Amino acid sequence: MTTKAKISAGICGFATTVTVSGDVSDCAMSLESDCPAVQQLALELSQLDPLREVLRRDASAAVWELAVRHCLHAACPVPVGILKAVEVEAGLALPADVTIEIRQEPGEGGG
Numbered sequence: 001m002t003t004k005a006k007i008s009a010g011i012c013g014f015a016t017t018v019t020v021s022g023d024v025s026d027c028a029m030s031l032e033s034d035c036p037a038v039q040q041l042a043l044e045l046s047q048l049d050p051l052r053e054v055l056r057r058d059a060s061a062a063v064w065e066l067a068v069r070h071c072l073h074a075a076c077p078v079p080v081g082i083l084k085a086v087e088v089e090a091g092l093a094l095p096a097d098v099t100i101e102i103r104q105e106p107g108e109g110g111g
Contacts, residue, residue, distance in 0.1 A: 003095065005085035007078055009035065010102075018082050020089040024050055027086050038078055041070045045082075050090035054083055 005018040014035035020027050027050050031042035045066055053061045067079045077100065087093040 001089070003085045003089035005081045007081035009077055014038070016078050016081065018085045020085045022050070022089055024090045024092065026050075027089055029082070029086070031082070033078070035078070037070045037072050041066045041072065041078075044069075048086055050086050050092060054087045054090065054092055 002019060002021045004020075007016045007018065009016065012035070014033060016031060016033035016035060016038050018029060018031050020029045022028055027048050029046060029048065031038060031045065033039055033042065045062070048062060053063060059065075061083075063079045063082050067076065072078060080098070084093070084098055088095045
């Protein structure tokens with residue numbers, strides 16, 4: 001089976017598609033993106049150990065290290081999208097959309 005994640009990063013307008021195939025012990029992946037930083041990350045990220053990546057509780061996972069190395073900004077949703085696709089492909093989670101809706105609303109004190 002293959003898992004795909006389509007990530008729309010937000011105001012930057014860049015789109016990324018992550019394609020993952022494998023199992024709980026090893027996943028191969030490819031990334032297609034409009035973003036130059038993600039394109040550079042994709043050159044180094046073709047294989048992952050799902051258990052090492054998804055179950056980490058710190059920032060030492062390869063996805064996060066590559067994101068920092070290739071200057072993806074801290075709020076970029078692409079690393080999380082990659083990990084969610086790996087998690088599903090490895091059978092560690094069921095497929096479900098993840099959303100972040102951002103709206104500005106008038107509040108107390110102006111704005």
